[in-house]
Amino acid sequence: MLGRGDLRHNGRCQLGEERPAFAGRGPKHGRDLKERALVSLVSKTQQMRNVQHPAGWAASVGVLLLCLAAGGAFCQTPQPQQPQPQQPGVQPPSLVDRVGATGFIQVYADSFKALPLASKIGAYWLSMAAIAVNPIAYDQNSVYGLREKYLLEQIITHSQGIDPAVLKKITDYAKLFFGNHGNHNTFTSRKFEPEFTPAELRAAASRALQNGARLGPPGRLARELRELEKPIFDPDFQPMLTWKNPPNGQDPLEASAVNFYHGVTLLDLKGFTERYGLNSRLVKKGGRLVEEAYRAGTPPGSSEQVPPGLYARELGLAIQYLSRALPYAPDSQKRVIHDLIRYYQTGERADWIQCGIDWVRDPSNPDFSNGFVEVYKDPRGVKGAIQGFVTVVDEPMNRLMKSFADHVAYFEQRAPWDTQYKQEHPQPPLVHADETLIETGDFDVTTIGDNLPNEAEIHAQYGSKSFIFTGSMRALSSAQGHKVSEEFASSQAEMERARKYGDLAEELFTAMHEVIGHGSGKLSPRLTHEPANYIKEYYSTLEETRADLMALWNFWDPKLIEMGAMPNYEVAKAAYDAEARAALVQLREVPTGDTIEEDHRRGTQLIVNYIRDKTGAIQPIQRADGKVYMVITEYQRMRQGVGMLLAELMRIKAEGDYDAVKALITRYGIHFNPAWRDQVVERYRKLDLPTYWVGINPELELHYDAHHQIDDVTISYPRDFLQQQLRYTRIAGE
Numbered sequence: 248m249l250g251r252g253d254l255r256h257n258g259r260c261q262l263g264e265e266r267p268a269f270a271g272r273g274p275k276h277g278r279d280l281k282e283r284a285l286v287s288l289v290s291k292t293q294q295m296r297n298v299q300h301p302a303g304w305a306a307s308v309g310v311l312l313l314c315l316a317a318g319g320a321f322c323q324t325p326q327p328q329q330p331q332p333q334q335p336g337v338q339p340p341s342l343v344d345r346v347g348a349t350g351f352i353q354v355y356a357d358s359f360k361a362l363p364l365a366s367k368i369g370a371y372w373l374s375m376a377a378i379a380v381n382p383i384a385y386d387q388n389s390v391y392g393l394r395e396k397y398l399l400e401q402i403i404t405h406s407q408g409i410d411p412a413v414l415k416k417i418t419d420y421a422k423l424f425f426g427n428h429g430n431h432n433t434f435t436s437r438k439f440e441p442e443f444t445p446a447e448l449r450a451a452a453s454r455a456l457q458n459g460a461r462l463g464p465p466g467r468l469a470r471e472l473r474e475l476e477k478p479i480f481d482p483d484f485q486p487m488l489t490w491k492n493p494p495n496g497q498d499p500l501e502a503s504a505v506n507f508y509h510g511v512t513l514l515d516l517k518g519f520t521e522r523y524g525l526n527s528r529l530v531k532k533g534g535r536l537v538e539e540a541y542r543a544g545t546p547p548g549s550s551e552q553v554p555p556g557l558y559a560r561e562l563g564l565a566i567q568y569l570s571r572a573l574p575y576a577p578d579s580q581k582r583v584i585h586d587l588i589r590y591y592q593t594g595e596r597a598d599w600i601q602c603g604i605d606w607v608r609d610p611s612n613p614d615f616s617n618g619f620v621e622v623y624k625d626p627r628g629v630k631g632a633i634q635g636f637v638t639v640v641d642e643p644m645n646r647l648m649k650s651f652a653d654h655v656a657y658f659e660q661r662a663p664w665d666t667q668y669k670q671e672h673p674q675p676p677l678v679h680a681d682e683t684l685i686e687t688g689d690f691d692v693t694t695i696g697d698n699l700p701n702e703a704e705i706h707a708q709y710g711s712k713s714f715i716f717t718g719s720m721r722a723l724s725s726a727q728g729h730k731v732s733e734e735f736a737s738s739q740a741e742m743e744r745a746r747k748y749g750d751l752a753e754e755l756f757t758a759m760h761e762v763i764g765h766g767s768g769k770l771s772p773r774l775t776h777e778p779a780n781y782i783k784e785y786y787s788t789l790e791e792t793r794a795d796l797m798a799l800w801n802f803w804d805p806k807l808i809e810m811g812a813m814p815n816y817e818v819a820k821a822a823y824d825a826e827a828r829a830a831l832v833q834l835r836e837v838p839t840g841d842t843i844e845e846d847h848r849r850g851t852q853l854i855v856n857y858i859r860d861k862t863g864a865i866q867p868i869q870r871a872d873g874k875v876y877m878v879i880t881e882y883q884r885m886r887q888g889v890g891m892l893l894a895e896l897m898r899i900k901a902e903g904d905y906d907a908v909k910a911l912i913t914r915y916g917i918h919f920n921p922a923w924r925d926q927v928v929e930r931y932r933k934l935d936l937p938t939y940w941v942g943i944n945p946e947l948e949l950h951y952d953a954h955h956q957i958d959d960v961t962i963s964y965p966r967d968f969l970q971q972q973l974r975y976t977r978i979a980g981e
């Protein structure tokens with residue numbers, strides 16, 4: 248992924264491959280986040296637990312939270328969102344709310360304001376299409392998902408007179424439920440249970456019914472509550488969203504909560520060929536396998552009659568919104584929208600492929616994705632989960648990446664490796680930096696880089712688009728505040744550098760890693776295959792480490808100041824500090840054992856341990872209180888170490904020298920001091936940072952002039968997750 252930044256890589260810098268086979272996909276991007284950057288996305292074994300809000304934390308996150316925390320009363324009437332006065336360009340901290348180990352963070356997309364009006368209106372309707380398909384995610388995650396969602400919504404919107412303590416438990420649960428599109432944690436795949444009891448839920452629901460909730464008649468409500476009791480309260484009932492290897496010989500399709508299959512086992516599918524791979528549910532009816540395609544059907548009177556299928560209502564609504572975006576879309580995007588409408592009508596793969604082909608060739612800003620895309624949630628890895636996003640180009644970051652791309656030959660020439668491995672005309676990869684205006688369904692704030700489309704046939708012939716989602720990166724980074732660097736910085740000066748220049752160092756690191764890192768270097772003519780064929784299981788570590796080192800190397804090049812990319816070399820120091828700290832802090836992600844298996848973590852250890860050994864420029868120190876820190880004794884000496892390792896890794900890649908890379912990684916990348924790890928785990932635990940993250944989208948609003956023409960679209964940041972989700976429900980018309 249991209250911690251400081253990096254996209255997953257398969258030749259050119261791409262995020263597509265290596266997705267975790269496991270259900271709860273973890274980060275959907277290249278390498279793991281380096282701690283200094285963001286957060287561990289998740290430890291997959293971790294369960295939801297209730298954590299008290301840390302003292303002092305609430306004060307920083309605004310009025311809304313205080314309102315929720317004080318007695319836990321849910322604000323029933325949506326408050327008008329008053330924009331908070333703030334300095335231009337300075338956002339309030341992104342962490343808005345927290346339930347247990349889950350942090351709710353506001354995503355910002357200030358690039359939106361600079362768009363022309365037509366683009367803003369187009370973005371508005373594309374966002375509405377993303378909202379229209381959002382309910383599908385609940386149904387895909389569980390056959391009970393939409394019923395549970397409806398029950399929760401009816402209670403919290405008709406809550407007058409419900410015991411405030413119970414209501415607090417219900418709203419907390421609802422936030423987690425909406426944040427995960429059901430009651431399984433998106434990251435761990437595990438079911439989470441409410442704090443309220445079945446009796447409390449019954450009492451709250453009947454109170455809501457008296458308040459006018461559409462839950463009646465009472466007999467029907469009682470039956471509904473009975474039927475939902477196991478799905479909500481029983482931890483052993485469908486405990487996992489996706490269970491690829493359930494115990495006791497259970498069938499993965501039957502054991503998993505996901506609703507891609509009903510009454511179907513893997514055995515039933517032997518010899519069965521699906522017509523709609525990504526977009527259908529398979530159901531056993533009368534002993535026969537039936538494929539329920541997701542489609543809206545063609546409109547009456549069409550020359551070719553395709554009947555509606557599953558999710559016809561949601562897809563039909565998405566089509567209406569997509570149609571409204573059409574008049575504002577550039578021609579290349581009009582083609583994509585027409586294709587998508589056609590695909591949502593027919594459900595045919597050929598229409599989806601055409602949409603992907605036109606999308607890859609469409610450079611429009613804003614851009615969007617809407618469809619059944621990723622297959623991690625299906626135990627078979629075939630069915631696509633619904634996702635929607637709309638992005639706007641992050642111009643400052645894109646400009647930065649462009650200026651590196653303009654100087655790619657300069658940086659190649661000044662690389663520290665042997666001339667025979669330098670290209671004369673290096674080609675920088677194309678990566679877009681974007682802010683997300685909305686993310687729905689299976690797409691969430693923890694995805695900070697992506698490469699689409701997934702279909703190999705489109706990649707091969709038409710290429711793909713690579714994104715880094717800078718709005719999400721910043722939201723995650725801001726949510727951590729500077730707590731991590733404060734705890735692990737070895738001096739006051741380092742802490743201040745991190746505070747002042749940490750974010751800039753991070754963005755520069757990302758830009759250089761992507762733009763001048765991965766594409767650099769030339770292979771020896773002796774290689775007859777791709778380097779991955781020679782480097783084998785160490786290739787990913789080698790290539791990501793090489794791109795990291797290229798970034799670290801160039802922080803000291805005078806070109807960066809000349810380009811206006813950074814004001815002084817304090818930024819370079821901040822980047823080096825962060826690298827040294829990362830080797831220590833990341834140990835918390837290896838809570839057991841004494842070896843590192845994950846490729847990207849190995850890369851960080853390789854860099855820091857190699858430099859410690861060869862140059863002595865990084866030295867661990869232990870303070871009187873026992874705490875360990877990484878101290879950089881001499882920055883230029885550290886840079887020499889960066890150059891030495893970079894030159895060697897380039898040689899290894901160019902020559903396909905498997906033995907050399909194996910020796911390096913075995914010596915420097917795998918082993919660590921378990922006592923340090925135990926200490927780091929404990930220090931990190933005390934910081935009490937959320938483990939899981941849910942994003943709050945920006946909100947777009949249309950404004951009309953006296954002639955009922957749209958004359959503006961404004962963007963605001965609601966900082967209220969629950970109200971936003973209730974608004975989405977109203978839009979989706981459930």
Ligand SMILES: [Zn+2]
Pocket residue numbers: 252253254255256260277760765791794
């Ligand atoms: Zn990378």
